[in-house]
Amino acid sequence: MSTQISNIKITKNTNSKLQTVDFDNLPFGKHFSDHMFEMNYKDGKWGEPTIVPFANLSLHPATSALHYGQSIFEGLKAQKGKNGEILVFRPDMNAKRFNESAKRMSMAEVPEGLFLEGLKTLLDIDRDWVPSKEGQSLYIRPFLFATDEYVGIRPSETYKFLIITSPVGAYYSDSVPVKIETYYTRAAEGGVGRAKAAGNYAASLYPAKLAAKEGYRQLIWTDAKTHTLIEEAGTMNVMFVINDVLITPSEEKDTILKGITKRSIVDIAKDWGVKVEEREVTIKEIIAAIEKGTLQDAFGAGTAATIAPISSIGYNGKNYELPAVETRTFSNKIKSYLTDYKKGKVEDKFNWLMSV
Numbered sequence: 609m610s611t612q613i614s615n616i617k618i619t620k621n622t623n624s625k626l627q628t629v630d631f632d633n634l635p636f637g638k639h640f641s642d643h644m645f646e647m648n649y650k651d652g653k654w655g656e657p658t659i660v661p662f663a664n665l666s667l668h669p670a671t672s673a674l675h676y677g678q679s680i681f682e683g684l685k686a687q688k689g690k691n692g693e694i695l696v697f698r699p700d701m702n703a704k705r706f707n708e709s710a711k712r713m714s715m716a717e718v719p720e721g722l723f724l725e726g727l728k729t730l731l732d733i734d735r736d737w738v739p740s741k742e743g744q745s746l747y748i749r750p751f752l753f754a755t756d757e758y759v760g761i762r763p764s765e766t767y768k769f770l771i772i773t774s775p776v777g778a779y780y781s782d783s784v785p786v787k788i789e790t791y792y793t794r795a796a797e798g799g800v801g802r803a804k805a806a807g808n809y810a811a812s813l814y815p816a817k818l819a820a821k822e823g824y825r826q827l828i829w830t831d832a833k834t835h836t837l838i839e840e841a842g843t844m845n846v847m848f849v850i851n852d853v854l855i856t857p858s859e860e861k862d863t864i865l866k867g868i869t870k871r872s873i874v875d876i877a878k879d880w881g882v883k884v885e886e887r888e889v890t891i892k893e894i895i896a897a898i899e900k901g902t903l904q905d906a907f908g909a910g911t912a913a914t915i916a917p918i919s920s921i922g923y924n925g926k927n928y929e930l931p932a933v934e935t936r937t938f939s940n941k942i943k944s945y946l947t948d949y950k951k952g953k954v955e956d957k958f959n960w961l962m963s964v
């Protein structure tokens with residue numbers, strides 16, 4: 609039974625797909641749960657919040673998001689705790705970041721309370737869709753796009769906000785070879801790199817494809833002006849350990865997305881007494897540390913993989929091998945701690961879990 613939260617109008621799906629999904633073999637992002645949260649903005653305000661059966665959308669061909677890209681999203685995960693409760697990791701941070709993205713893209717903001725209440729109610733209704741096997745989770749995708757039926761350029765006056773969810777399997781994060789990109793740019797100062805704006809990801813596909821032809825699985829993005837400073841790794845934040853110090857590019861600049869995984873790792877590291885530096889990180893110092901043997905750890909941090917170890921770094925036609933993953937004390941320790949934390953297996957000492 610589901611607890612109905614006051615003002616959300618719920619229409620139940622009478623044709624559940626739950627039995628058609630093989631929960632022992634879950635590809636990423638292909639299966640979707642039975643319901644979705646939907647809410648529309650017009651005349652300067654949000655309409656009725658609803659939960660409806662998961663279904664296709666019908667859109668006018670001039671829907672402005674399709675033409676001019678006012679479109680943003682979030683990504684977070686829910687897991688089953690040991691007593692069958694659903695645990696969501698820091699969803700308030702996603703709600704906040706969603707609105708920072710909306711503001712930068714001149715879009716209507718979604719009240720944080722509604723974002724969280726909508727999510728909670730949706731998870732409650734689709735609770736059987738939250739997988740419980742080792743490593744599995746329910747991936748949550750809130751998104752917002754402009755719906756004006758108009759081919760002129762201006763901020764849309766109407767928007768659609770949706771939350772869909774997808775059961776996903778364990779993310780096997782083999783260590784990956786990455787290339788430091790010194791021509792293409794993910795984000796420039798004054799641009800939209802800090803926003804989770806759809807177009808940022810479209811723009812990264814071509815450079816990633818070129819790098820893949822050279823055998824690299826991910827790009828390390830550098831600053832647009834000088835291409836000497838390290839910013840992010842693919843769609844993750846990037847972190848290094850050199851001489852026992854955890855180092856990550858400062859998110860002060862608006863070219864770096866404020867990752868919740870990275871923020872959590874920084875907070876935990878400080879709690880453990882690890883020295884942390886959030887500052888400019890140069891390519892030069894990373895290469896020098898690899899050559900001197902003082903670089904102990906290098907990884908991407910993000911919701912999808914939590915920690916994605918970097919096996920080697922390509923720069924200026926040279927490939928630099930990093931220490932074997934087994935020897936990486938910090939990333940191995942933080943990965944298992946965060947994994948346990950999200951499942952409620954360790955004390956929620958930072959008050960980061962929302963339980964449904």
Ligand SMILES: *Cc1c(COP(=O)(O)O)cnc(C)c1O
Pocket residue numbers: 683804840842843844845865866867868869870909910911912
């Ligand atoms: C989503 C994202 C991240 C990671 O953020 P998390 O909140 O940790 O999932 C990092 N960089 C980019 C560009 C992203 O889109």
